[in-house]
Amino acid sequence: MITGSIAAIGAGLAAIGAGLGIGKIGGSAMDGIARQPEAASKIQTAMLIAAAFVEAVALFAVVVALMGNG
């Protein structure tokens, strides 16, 4: 018998979503830097901002999961 909170599943789903999102951002940034190495610093900044947005959504989910757990 598995016991535990369904909040854990929620946190896991959020991690999948954020993983897909950040993976896509990172991959595209790599593509961009490979095409134009001289624009690397600008691409990195934009990448970090985009990643922060994705990460924030995942962390909202984690916070909700924590609240649901407590």
Added chain:
Amino acid sequence: MDCSHVFEFKVKRLIVVFTLFLAFFSAAPVAFAQPDSAHVAETVHDDAPKKFDIGKFALHHIGDSHSWHVIGDTYIGLPVILYTNSGFAVFNSGDFHHDDEAKVVVEANGQRFVKLHEKIYYASATANEHGQFVDLDERHHAANAKPLDLSFTKNVCTLFLSVIIILAVFLKVAKSYRVRKGKSPKGLQSWMEPIILFVRDDIAKPNLGHKYERFMPYLLTVFFFIWFNNMLGLVPFLPGGANLTGNIAVTMVLAVATFCLTVFNGNKYYWKHIFMPDVPWWMYVVMVPVELFGIFTKPIALMIRLFANITAGHILVLSLICLVFVFNSLYIAPVSVAFAVFIGAIELLVAFIQAFIFTILSALFIGMAIEDHH
């Protein structure tokens, strides 16, 4: 210039050092395991049914506290300031004797108080069956009334400490700019200058345009405040240890500052974009509420992003350390220490990135509000 061979050599050396380090950690428990594991088994036997609750432990450690834990059973008592029905009551939190289960009653200003899970309640006249001076409801929450708690807690302490550190650093840097006018930077000054220039050139200028100078003081303050406090939060012992930027009240104040700057600096184009966007009039029913809502969601997202990132980082490190107690085995310690060190290193990066993200998004929102029509 091709430096790859140097890099490769360094990587190899790092791998060797790290393997030796891990080997030392994994070998050590084998040598001393016998007495240790017996001791662990003995102590666990005393309260065997009590299972280690990782969530409760982590949440306790990231929360605010009325006293400052130094080491072992040593605590620093901080002042407790309560606004009660009959004026202020002030006493030392050490009077509770580290009790967090509402078992010790403190009398101050003619009233009786207990502390339950870092919240202070008016004490009940008599103790319940667990010896607690509170009335618990069916969900084990205290039903007693609470005074308004204005205590000088651990987080407040760290707030003042970080303010002192930031003031000391920046007054020193400012002084060296005055004294060494026209000369190359030196010491602390040459450490701070690139970071200040980074905030100016990579955060303020691209987002705020030619009017960036007005907002530089705010952006620099926010950046260094968040960064210093993130770093202080990563220090596990006394001067650090409080989870200040992982406290939603603190991040809310920062987000409200950005919100106020955005709203009060918004020009007519910004407000026109919200109340009269360039869409057919019948779209206003949808667009205006969405845009109005957007004014508030942006700072709220800022607030939750910083809070959740820092809190998640702390919980992660604590959970990894707790693996030792969850598995109840010393052999898991090298794994848990290695992972905690790894996550700790990532947290150093996150501390900077979150300060950067908060500042650049603040600059972006302000920039959107002050942008000229084009």
